[in-house]
Amino acid sequence: MGNTAVSVIGLGEMGRALADALITAGHPTTVWNRSAAKADELVARGAVRAATVEEAVLAGPLTLLCLLDYDVTDTLLRPVAGALRGRTLVSLTNGTPAQARRTEAWAVAQGAAYLDGGIMAIPSTVATPQAFILYSGQKRHFEAHKESLEVLGAAKYLGADAGVAALYDLALLSAMDYMFEGFFHSVAMATSHQEGTAAGFTELLVPWLTNMAQIMPAFAADVDSDAEPVVAQGLDVVLTGARNMAQASRDAGVRADHFERSAAALEKQLAEGLTTYTAPRAVRELRTTSD
Structure with a gap:
């Protein structure tokens, strides 16, 4: 297993699961979150707590972003644009294809490589055979970091258009949403009689x-x-x-x-x-x- 240094920005439940998987696999892992206490358990496991977003980005060649939305991504990254040159950003933030393409264009303009991703897993299944993650963007960037990305779950490359991973992510989620809506509807029908x-x-x-x-x-x-x-x-x-x-x-x-x-x-x-x-x-x- 490679030992590429990886930074994880955003430590909600999913971000913490991603960072934990990287630590377990032996990757030097730097983490940052607006609420610093969310990094405590990861730091106890060997992660380095970055004091700033810029420090996290500069800690290694690969940064994973797992944030609420692309507005938060923009808010955090634009002030540290100068630190991005020569590094690879992988956005695992849920969003639309158009948002992914705009973020790629901005990142490339800063001299960074960019991949967009969609996590098809829940936090408890990250780094298990049940998890897979969709990626789109320039293939050379995917190939350069595939070994590290495979730690998180099976890495599925979908093509050079950075928006495709988001498209497939939301299409898969829409199927899940319809399935659960169908389940709730059918249960409402079936439980309408006394027994x-x-x-x-x-x-x-x-x-x-x-x-x-x-x-x-x-x-x-x-x-x-x-x-x-x-x-x-x-x-x-x-x-x-x-x-x-x-x-x-x-x-x-x-x-x-x-x-x-x-x-x-x-x-x-x-x-x-x-x-x-x-x-x-x-x-x-x-x-x-x-x-």
Whole structure:
């Protein structure tokens, strides 16, 4: 394992997990946080507490940023722009693709190398096989520090466009968000009768969703292909299901907004003469601009 010196700026739960993983792997680790006490346990484990952001940046060739948002990043880095030349910044702060691209452009103008990242993990799974982190930006910068970055979780390089990691990060999080919203909705329905319990229902839900997830690669293949979709359902069947889920939700005293919107969209497609429901069509319908 390499022993590149790494600095971590931002010591919330995730930042502390990142720093702890680096210390465990033997990397000389410098840390900084506005509330200095958050570094106490890391310092006890061998980290060096920087007194300032500039001191943290100057402590080594690689600095990881794990902050609340890009406004905080700008506030902290702009006053120390002169210290960035010749160093590599890796932003692991959640934000939008546009923010990532703007930050890269600014960092490059200061003479720094820049990578943007998205952490697909929770603090307790950092540095475990369950964790992976997305990176985008110039490949030479990724390759130069890949060994150090792999300490945190499997490093997935997505390309030279610095905004792609943020795009994929938020797309993955959106899938998680929909999943949890679906879970809460289904539990609200299932527990609307006297004997229903969330725990008992979830025992059925987890294997059902696990099985259904197996079809996603087939959907993805259809979306990527110019050929006729392999997986298709009758549009009338899908519409009937959406209507029934909406009505059952209302009958159970649960909001049916999602299914009502879905039914309205499917009715529009049926009126336009469409007869099948496919993944490519579903993806196109979600876009606000034409392909």
